[in-house]
Amino acid sequence: MLLDAVVDSTFKFTDQTLLPSESNFAPVDEIGGPVEILHIEGEIPEDFPEGVYIRNGSNPLFGALHSTVSVFGESSEIWVEGEGMLHALYFAKRGSSASWSVSYNNRYVQSETLKIEQARKKPCFLPAIEGDSAAIIVAYILNYLRFGKVNKNISNTNVFEHAGRVYVVAESHEPQEICIQNLETGSTWDIGGEWDRAFTAHPKVAPGSGELVIFGSDAKKPFLVVGVVSDDGTKLKHKVDLKLDRSTLCHDIGVTLKYNIILDLPLTIDIDRLTKGGQLIEFEKEGYARIGVMPRYGDAESVMWFDVEPFCMFHLINCFEEGCCPRLPFS
Ligand SMILES: [Fe+2]
Structure with missing residues (x-):
């Protein structure tokens, strides 16, 4: 609590603004459940396979990437530091007919650090990659002392399948298993405790x-x-x-x-x-x-x-x- 008070009184968080050319990278909200896609341009081929297409990407919490200002200087999150968000398109045939049902859902990857910030309803991790050296060093120390890690866990880079299970991953830490039906995040995959380090986003x-x-x-x-x-x-x-x-x-x-x-x-x-x-x-x-x-x-x-x-x-x-x-x- 003392460290939280130090951070709250010393660091001012601000939202980073997007340039007009960056609007395609603006974060979106969770929609709360699957919705049927009613307007489809073009035609889905009859022999298209039923299944799901899932995309993962950086989608910062609280509507924007953040920067901080303090007596130590400035530091900012960079664009790869947004929390992982899964976007899923489900393709299913309607009964025996040739028509398709397509639905969409999205969901944040429920990483350990996302849960911390969601519970506190505000950004808590100090940006620790870009900025003034003193601000970055202090961010490293305070993040580690408060949360036991210097940066957030952000499984935002890829989705892969192995042996019938599906995982999300960034290259900085171990993957997390997901359920492709509802996009729930499961446990961290450390291969029976044998892998305790960075894990490529492209296995x-x-x-x-x-x-x-x-x-x-x-x-x-x-x-x-x-x-x-x-x-x-x-x-x-x-x-x-x-x-x-x-x-x-x-x-x-x-x-x-x-x-x-x-x-x-x-x-x-x-x-x-x-x-x-x-x-x-x-x-x-x-x-x-x-x-x-x-x-x-x-x-x-x-x-x-x-x-x-x-x-x-x-x-x-x-x-x-x-x-x-x-x-x-x-x-
Ligand atoms: Fe890559």
């Missing part, structure tokens, strides 16, 4: 085995850990520190029948440009770049590293093995 199902290849990259050692989850989702079959000697912004991973494709790129996020809508990332000019080809159950010693010209990328499009097996797209 890949390996062709052939159906195993899930995951990784976690971090700003502190171990910088990059790769894991292989069993096809039934119950066991972490493999977990290995690739013993990188730097923090690398490895955001995606590739899989083929036998290999994991690792990116070790000299990237730094330019937060200032990020928030101004310009170029997102910058090269470390003197940095090096490597592409690693790792046997599915390999380790730091068995990765074959290929030095390449420093380059910049977040996502892989495809990977395949040539000459030894059919071209299989990764899923």
